[in-house]
Amino acid sequence: MKSVFLKEIRGFFSSLIAYIVIVVFLIITGLLTWVLKNNMFDAGYSNLDTLFIIAPWVFVFLISAITMRSFSDEKKAGTLEILITKPLTDFQIVVGKYLAGLTLITLALIPTLLYFYTIYELGDPVGNIDIGATWGSYLGLLWLGSIYVSIGLFSSSLTDNSIVAFILSMFLCVTMYISFDLISSLSFFSGIDYYVQWAGINSHYQSISRGVLDTRDLVYFISTTLMFLWLTKTRLESRKW
């Protein structure tokens, strides 16, 4: 698992994907938080809400982009055959790739701690920021990223065309993130709208963003990630059917 993880990380950095993802993420979130209209100064509140509203959408693109090649390219190039005929289990291959993707988005998030520090210092009085909610939001963002990475891997395992994988992954990420909120307001779901929302990422992301660590949210994040990883592994095994 460790060897697959390291190989993926090396692949990200030697093909420039890693640098591009980190830089693009920081440029978009940086501009929206500090420079463009409705930035943090216009709002006048000492919080990082802009970042946490924007990031899930930026992640849809970036995580789909970093995971789209993970299996589709290996299938196309035939390197999957090399991986599978090495003494690695399918599970080790999937989890190694998942951890590499998660590490990359963590690396993209770390520099935004500078935004956190800046707002902490800008607060009046200094430190007038809801620290619990901010850490909660970071944690929520990581878990959201974790689900996106597993969705991206699954999409990539379905096809040997990385563009198809990219589009499918974006679609599934948006679906999981927001669409349950949107359809819950349909009259068809009246009465059970809460449970419909509950199936989407957003309700849990909002909940953890308040700084409350609810085990139900954690169970949701972990089980959704595992479900997509399991689907990916099953898809890999399907060559045997």
Place this chain on the structure above:
Amino acid sequence: MLFSRNIIVSVKVINLKKVFGEQIAVNAINFEIAEGQIVGFLGPNGAGKSTTMKMLTGFLPPTSGESWVAGFNIDKSPMDVKRNIGYLPEHNPLYTDLYVKEYLLFCASIFKLDKKESRVKEMIDRVGLTPEYKKKIGQLSKGYRQRVGLAQALIHDPKVLILDEPTSGLDPNQIGEIRTVIKEFGQNKTVILSTHIMQEVQALCDKVIIINKGSIVANDNVENLQHLAQNKILIRLELSKSINESILRNISGVNNITIIGKNTYELECTNDIRETLFFSVAQSGNAILNMQLEQQSLEEIFKKLTTKKTL
């Protein structure tokens, strides 16, 4: 069970069958390969060579049948099998983004080798990658890529080496170099290589398994197979001036004469009559400039065996 005739059997296949949809790719084949042998898998494209290799490496499960590699059953202990084989798939897939050394270190780390660095250095040296090892794999020429593929398959010193068309698409020099590497490493390993180049089998292999349409049509030593075809002998003869054909025809043992060039003949004979030929020609006042015994090549045996209609 894996011992027979005091030879250790390294690869054993019983009734191995693979069906893709309606198509039977490999049809219940059986064979054994003794430890230390170099075996050539020969067959036209689509004969089932690659599919058989993919089943031996655990990439594809067979539809039915069983196989053992290095003493382990592929179905029951796939990890042990995978630890003991080195596999070079067809078209030699590689991670073109990685550096040669990075890739080999990755392979070494999968096998949890001690002294990874020194092992990688040793492999780079032994397969002849030293001048190129600082490059990305994508920047290498085809011959060097093939060496990377071989290094990858050999890094953990496997007992069984499975090479799917290791020399296809290379130029003649590179083919020679790759064969040297295979021969050098194959000395104390069991090697299965697939090819459709006959000279390769003659140059490298102890044994040949010819596959056609999913079935084994021949499984024998290279020499035995050559003997199979030796009910006729061809002798090429180049003379200084033209000769009356009846002189040649009167020599006993000559069945047929074909003129293949200026003063050049090809004689089809029942046995090796070169000595008589020499004196008969000399007596007629002619001189032999060139005389050559042509062994019927595996190529013809291959053609014969693989174009026959299978029942």
